[in-house]
Amino acid sequence: MLEYIAIAVLFLIAVVLAALIVFLGEIFGPRHSTPRKAMPYESGMRPVGEGRRRMPVRFYLIAVLFILFDIEVIFFLPWAVTFRKLGLFGLVEMFIFILILLVGYVYAWKKGALEWE
C-alpha cells in the first residue's frame, strides 16, 4: 500500500509540473490571434471540409483485434508468475488456451483483417 502512496506523490508533482509549464507559456507568450492564424494548418491551402472526418474502418478493426489479444497477454502475466508451481500442467493448459486463440488469429489473417491497403 505504501508504495502506491509514493507513486501518488510522484504523480501529483508531475501534474503540478506539467500545469506549471503550460501556464509559463500562457503568461509569457504574446497573444495576437487573427482569424488567419486560427485557421487549421494545411500547408497554406484553404481547408476544405471538416477536420474531423470519418476515419477508415481499418483503425476500428485494429482496435478490436488489439482488445482480444491484449486480454490474452494479460492472462499470461499471472500464469508466468506461478509457472514454476504449475509445472507441466500449466504448460499444457496454456498451450490449449493459445491454440483456441490461434484459431481466431488465423481466421483474422485469412479474412484479410491484418492487411492494410
Added chain:
Amino acid sequence: MEAALIWEWVIKSLILIFIVLTGFAYTTYLERKELARMQVRIGPNRAGPWGLLQPVADGIKLIFKEELTPAEADRTLFFLAPIITVIPALVLMAVIPWGDTATLGGREVTLYLADLNVGILYLAAISSIAVYGIVLAGWSSNNKYATLGGLRSSAQMISYELAMGLSFVVVILLADSMSLLEIVKAQAGLWFVFIQPVGALVLFITLLAEVNRAPFDMPEAEQELVAGYHTEYSGMKFALFFMAEYGKMIVVSAILATLFFGGYLGPGVDRLPWLGPLYLGLKIFVALFVMIWIRATFPRIRYDRLMAFGWKVLLPLALALVFITALGIMLEQMWLVTVLSLIAGAVAALMVNRALRRKEYAR
C-alpha cells in the same frame, strides 16, 4: 506514517523528475550532435562551450513563443492533451530500481521510489495511457493532418503493445516475479539478454515503436503529415509533447536495461550501492545512443509494412518465445532457450525476407 517518509518520497520524486527533465534536454542535444557527426556536420556549437547551453536556449525561446489555438479546436481537450501525454513519461520512472538499499547520513535509503509486486503490470498499464494523449491531441485539433497522425500513431502503439506484453512475459518467466527489483536481482548471475537474446531484440523493436522513434516515426512522417498529431501545437504545449517523447525515450531505455541488461548491476555494486545509479545511467546512455544511431541509419518503413510486421511477425514470434522459455524452464535446460529462440528469430527473419522479395518482384 512518519513525516520523514513523506519527505523521502517528495525528494525522490523531485530527483526522478529532475533526471527526466535534464535527461530530456540533453537527449535532444545528444541527438543533434550525434546526427550531425554521422552526417559529417558539426551540430549546435554556438550557445556555450560545444553548444552545451543549446537546450537551455531552446527552452527559453519556447517560453516566449505565441501559443495558437485553432478556432474550431475542442479547447478543453486541446489544453489537456499535452499534459496527459507528458505525465505517463514522468510517472513510469517510479518503479525503475536504481539500486538496492544504501546508507545516507546513517539512514537506510532505498534507491527506488516504489517496488511494486506488480511492477511489470504497472509499466504496461501506464505506458498505454500515453496513447490517450496522442489520440486526443490529434482529434481535438480539428486538423486533417493531426487527426490522421493521431490515429496512425495510436494504431501503431496498440499493435506493438501486444508483442511488448509478451516479451514482458518472457522476463517474468525467467525471473519468476513481476517486481522489477526481483527481476534485476535474478540477473545477478547472467543477464537475461544472454539467455533470451531474441526476446531482448523483440522488446527493443516494440519499445522503439512505442515511443514513435525512427524507423517507426509514422506520426511524424513530415512528407505526408506535416508534424502529425502535434501539428497545431506551438510554444510550451509543443514543448510538453517534445518532453514526453524524449522523456519516454529515457524511460524506455531504463526499462530495457532493467529487464534484459541487468539494470543497476555491475562490478562492485554489492559493496558500493551508490554505483547502481551510475551503471543504470551508463546503460541508458548506450541505449539512447543506439536509438539515435538507428534514426541516422534506417529509412522510415511504409505504414502497411509496419502494421504487417507488428501483427504477422512480432506477435507470433513473441508467442513462440514465451513457450520456448517456459519449456526451457520446465526441463531446466537454459541453453535450450537460447538455441531455440535464436532458431525462431532466424526463421522469422527469413520469412520477412521472403515476403519482402515476393512483394517487390510482383510489382
